[in-house]
Structures are given as C-alpha cells and as structure tokens.
Amino acid sequence: MSEDGPLLAVEGLKKHYADDDSLLDRLFGAESRSVRAVDGVSFDIAEGETLGLVGESGCGKSTTGETLLALQEPTAGDVRFDGESVFDRDDTTEFRRRAGVVFQDPFSSLDPRQTAGAIVTEPLEIHGLPETDPEVATEADVTVEGVDYGRVEVRVADDIDLVVDPVDGVATVHVTVRRRGGTVSASADEDVTATVVEGGPSDDASDGAGSESIVVEVRVDRSLGEIRRDRAKELLERVGLSADQVDRYPHEFSGGQRQRIGIARALALEPDFLVLDEPVSALDVSVQAQILNLLDDLQDELGLTYLFIAHDLSVVRHISDRVAVMYLGEIVERGPVDAIFEDPQHPYTRALLESVPRADTSEQGRRVDPLKGDVPSPRDPPAGCRFHTRCPHAREACRAEAPEDYDGDAPGQRAACFRLVDDHPYWDSEPIDIAAERSGGETVGDEAASDD
Ligand code: SF4
Structure with missing residues (x-):
C-alpha cells in the first residue's frame, strides 16, 4: 500500500434488493424481506495490487464488483477511489475512465453486429476521446537543409498532442525544412502534416541567404475516426490479436480471442483499475492460462490494479496478491494469497x-x-x-x-x-x-x- 493510502477502499458496502413478496405472502400478511446480496463488506486494494474475491455462485461477489463500480446503487456504505467517494462525485466521468470491467462471458458481452474495431473504440466515442489537453504545450524541433534557420517560422497546431505523446507537458513534433532547387518543402513526423504556407515554392534558389521568411504550418493529418481506429489496432495487438483483425466480427473469433477483445475494450480508456468478473470461467482450461498470463503481463506493463472475481480458488492463486473469501454477502476470511x-x-x-x-x-x-x-x-x-x-x-x-x-x-x-x-x-x-x-x-x- 502506498503512503497515499489504497487506490480503492470499500467500507461497509451493502446492496439489498427489494423482495417481490408473493400474493400469498401479502394475503397472510407475511413481512416483506429484502435480499441481502452484499451485507457489509470492507476491503481495500493498493495501487498495482490484485485482490482475488472468491466464493460460491450467489455469494454476492459479482454484485460487490458492480456496486463498487457504481453500476448499481449501494444500500449503505461507501467506496473511495483515490481518496474520493465514488458515490458522492458530481461528475463520474473521470472515475468511469479510470475504473473499468471485463465481464465473464465473452460470447454475450460483445455485440455480434459490431466489428472488433468498433467494439474497442466504442468507449472512446462515448467519452469523446482522444481529446486534446489544453494544459499541454506544443512545439517544433526544426531541422533545416539549404535554408537559413533564422528565416523559418513553424506554427504548430494546439491539438498535436492527439498524435504526439507529450513529455513533461510538451508535445514536440520534429519538422525538417529543406530547399531543393528552387523549391522549399517541409516534412514532419508520422501522423502529422507540415505545409509551407509562405516563402516556399516561389522562393528563388539564387536568393542566397534571402530576406523572405518561410512559414510552415504543422497539423494532425488524420480524422478522429482514423485515430481511434489506429488505437483499436494497437490495443488488439497489445492483447495478442492482429491489427488486421480489426474489421472482423465476434463470431469469427474463438472464445479466448473474444475475451481478448473484451480486455482490449476495457483498456481503451487507459484505466488504472479493472474489475475482472470471472474473466476465464467460460473458457477452456488450456485457454484460461493464456488469458491469465495476458492479464499478468498487462498489469506489469501498465501498472494496473485488479479486483479479480472468481468462484474457483485455483484461478485466483496464480494472479492474486491477497484473497478475500465471501459467503452469503459477507467476507469470512482475507489474507495474503500464500496464507x-x-x-x-x-x-x-x-x-x-x-x-x-x-x-x-x-x-x-x-x-x-x-x-x-x-x-x-x-x-x-x-x-x-x-x-x-x-x-x-x-x-x-x-x-x-x-x-x-x-x-x-x-x-x-x-x-x-x-x-x-x-x-x-x-x-x-x-x-x-x-x-x-x-x-x-x-x-x-x-x-x-x-x-x-
Ligand atoms: S466454527 Fe466458526 S465458521 Fe463454523 S459456525 Fe462456528 S464461527 Fe462459524
């Protein structure tokens, strides 16, 4: 656990459902009772840690996962994410970006009418991502060939951080301005267009040092849709699929591959925390190990924090740092995985x-x-x-x-x-x-x- 406290802290969480009492119950005046699916669970998860949450079917572990993600309203208790209550936030947008979920059934959790690319980019569309960060400055790193450096002015568009990763708050694009014969041209990094808008084609090779300034404008050369599609390809490759599978439909993939698409979708918003709700239960044993290894690798690469829900203790042993055991809506034991x-x-x-x-x-x-x-x-x-x-x-x-x-x-x-x-x-x-x-x-x- 970091000095700043756990990434996720669940405190006395309860989720009760109203009971649909029967006609006979009402006829005989029987007292209506609620279903206590989750009945006062508390735990925390440190950044980069995996907590395995296990128990038999119906013990409340999936309801716990859904409630702490604010997909269900709690009956009581609180969930703090990065120190702030999940349920008291005026705007849940940031929490929804930072906390995602991978569902159990890769067959029913993917829309059969959408391609893999559309499935993976859907969260980006919903959240209007990628978006430019107004806090990020943009600048050009200029190289000249046959042109006086002092004559070159490069104007970089503010949204260049859509395609150039910022370093220390600055997105730097590399631009080369060159003279060939009587023509001045400019080139820049991939995904970026550099255009000479002044002092270019009409410039005279006999001009020597010249007095005319050369103005180059740099802008993103792709639409948001194209950027998202490229992001989908990257994510598919990151989860062990191929970029050229981006236009295929779910029925063209095996069960394990579909779960990889589900994981790619969960990663699209670059989350810090994932609820993995029985992510391998519907898969063959031979495929389970591959998906568990993938989740392990992604955690190492991306510094992810996991709540791993499973009914099978053997599954959580491989991936968990600590384990919490649930029975009838309560946690009955918790501790380091080896213990x-x-x-x-x-x-x-x-x-x-x-x-x-x-x-x-x-x-x-x-x-x-x-x-x-x-x-x-x-x-x-x-x-x-x-x-x-x-x-x-x-x-x-x-x-x-x-x-x-x-x-x-x-x-x-x-x-x-x-x-x-x-x-x-x-x-x-x-x-x-x-x-x-x-x-x-x-x-x-x-x-x-x-x-x-
Ligand atoms: S022995 Fe322990 S687990 Fe068993 S019923 Fe008693 S308190 Fe519960």
Whole structure:
C-alpha cells in the first residue's frame, strides 16, 4: 500500500434488493424481506495490487464488483477511489475512465453486429476521446537543409498532442525544412502534416541567404475516426490479436480471442483499475492460462490494479496478491494469497480449497472437511455465524452470535470464526449436528468433537 493510502477502499458496502413478496405472502400478511446480496463488506486494494474475491455462485461477489463500480446503487456504505467517494462525485466521468470491467462471458458481452474495431473504440466515442489537453504545450524541433534557420517560422497546431505523446507537458513534433532547387518543402513526423504556407515554392534558389521568411504550418493529418481506429489496432495487438483483425466480427473469433477483445475494450480508456468478473470461467482450461498470463503481463506493463472475481480458488492463486473469501454477502476470511492456500483459518475457505484439484502429491494427504448442504437464501440468512448451517465445527455459540474478524496465523490474515479465539465461550458450548438438523432429526452427536 502506498503512503497515499489504497487506490480503492470499500467500507461497509451493502446492496439489498427489494423482495417481490408473493400474493400469498401479502394475503397472510407475511413481512416483506429484502435480499441481502452484499451485507457489509470492507476491503481495500493498493495501487498495482490484485485482490482475488472468491466464493460460491450467489455469494454476492459479482454484485460487490458492480456496486463498487457504481453500476448499481449501494444500500449503505461507501467506496473511495483515490481518496474520493465514488458515490458522492458530481461528475463520474473521470472515475468511469479510470475504473473499468471485463465481464465473464465473452460470447454475450460483445455485440455480434459490431466489428472488433468498433467494439474497442466504442468507449472512446462515448467519452469523446482522444481529446486534446489544453494544459499541454506544443512545439517544433526544426531541422533545416539549404535554408537559413533564422528565416523559418513553424506554427504548430494546439491539438498535436492527439498524435504526439507529450513529455513533461510538451508535445514536440520534429519538422525538417529543406530547399531543393528552387523549391522549399517541409516534412514532419508520422501522423502529422507540415505545409509551407509562405516563402516556399516561389522562393528563388539564387536568393542566397534571402530576406523572405518561410512559414510552415504543422497539423494532425488524420480524422478522429482514423485515430481511434489506429488505437483499436494497437490495443488488439497489445492483447495478442492482429491489427488486421480489426474489421472482423465476434463470431469469427474463438472464445479466448473474444475475451481478448473484451480486455482490449476495457483498456481503451487507459484505466488504472479493472474489475475482472470471472474473466476465464467460460473458457477452456488450456485457454484460461493464456488469458491469465495476458492479464499478468498487462498489469506489469501498465501498472494496473485488479479486483479479480472468481468462484474457483485455483484461478485466483496464480494472479492474486491477497484473497478475500465471501459467503452469503459477507467476507469470512482475507489474507495474503500464500496464507489463504497453505494455512486457511476459516472452515469455509478450507472447504473451498477441498474442491480445488491438487496435482502436488504432498498436498494429497491434506485433511478434508467436505462442504455439505446448499447455500442458504440471502433473503433469510442464518442467525449468528451465517456458515453455521453447513460448518462441520458449528456449536450453539455459532448460532447465538455472529463472529467478528479475528487475527489468523499469518500477518494480514483475518477470519470470522470463533475458533481463532482460545478463550471464547464457543469452546464450552454444545456442538450442533448439522447433518441431523438437515435431515430433521435430533441433535445427536458431536460432529465437531474430534475436529481439533
Ligand atoms: S464461527 Fe462456528 S459456525 Fe462459524 S465458521 Fe466458526 S466454527 Fe463454523
């Protein structure tokens, strides 16, 4: 984390949806309850960092991503981007430029009627980009051949920064003014036109040093549409496609290539932060690694910050610096990626890890706590610890009280489980037999008795 604080800070974020209570509910006067998709999550992401946000389908991770991008209105809480609230901004234009998203499904997230070039340039058109920066000065670096330098005046258009990258606030264009025979001409960098408007063609070769001034005007030689199209070609190449694919339609690309187009579109506005919402879930395993490597490379090259959303823990391990695990709208564990994988503290994190295929034989003897039962409804989450209806270590204390975040074993690791507190009343309370409860039977045993 930089001295200036995190790039993104999520504080107590909630997103509840109004419940469409049924006719029967209304008939019998049942109380209307909202769906608590996201129920008070807090985390931050430092500049250049990747936070993996994982959990089963329906746990609220995608809603968290959409809400922090202000694509959905929050029920409560705040999101600060670069120190400023996302929701209190009068003008969200700058935030929308700096924070983008890559969606899960490269098949449905691309308009089949648009070419790859049109898809990638659409954000530029919406934002009216590229645009000239009035703060940037323009100047010419002039070379002369057969012409007195003192006679040359070069006038550079103010919008030259559209095609010439400024350095220290100055866009410098290189111009050569030369005399050949009786003609004076001018040339300049690519994408720029230099025209002799005074003292040129009529200049006399026998004029010697001459007294007539030579005036050269320099301007951008392409339309905005052409500049955007070239930008699309650059972006397609940057994500591993070819510039000559710019006029092809989505159906002409494979799934992995379509996701590359989605990434190019997300990069068009030169963002600082991307929400990657299950970006490889819809792809074949062999293609997943290529896209993950691409995202990794782009982060290194462009200094991007990522929130990487996935249901598969094995996917986030490759790319994340830290991981946050969500269950039923809450974050139940967070920490450095190695700590989460090698020493998970929360029973839910352990259960998720059990579903990850393990190639390493040294890990194959690891203890297994299989996850039982379905995820409860976010409309009516269990009291106390929300995981207690599925947790193999659940005790009566777990349904009486919700755990806070407690320190785990590794620095920066925190988990919401009473088992992290040695002297918590949890240890003296009665175990819950979740299997018996699910089958409607009595509380018959101590499923957790040998859990230590
Ligand atoms: S607080 Fe209880 S129910 Fe919740 S994860 Fe810990 S042991 Fe399981």
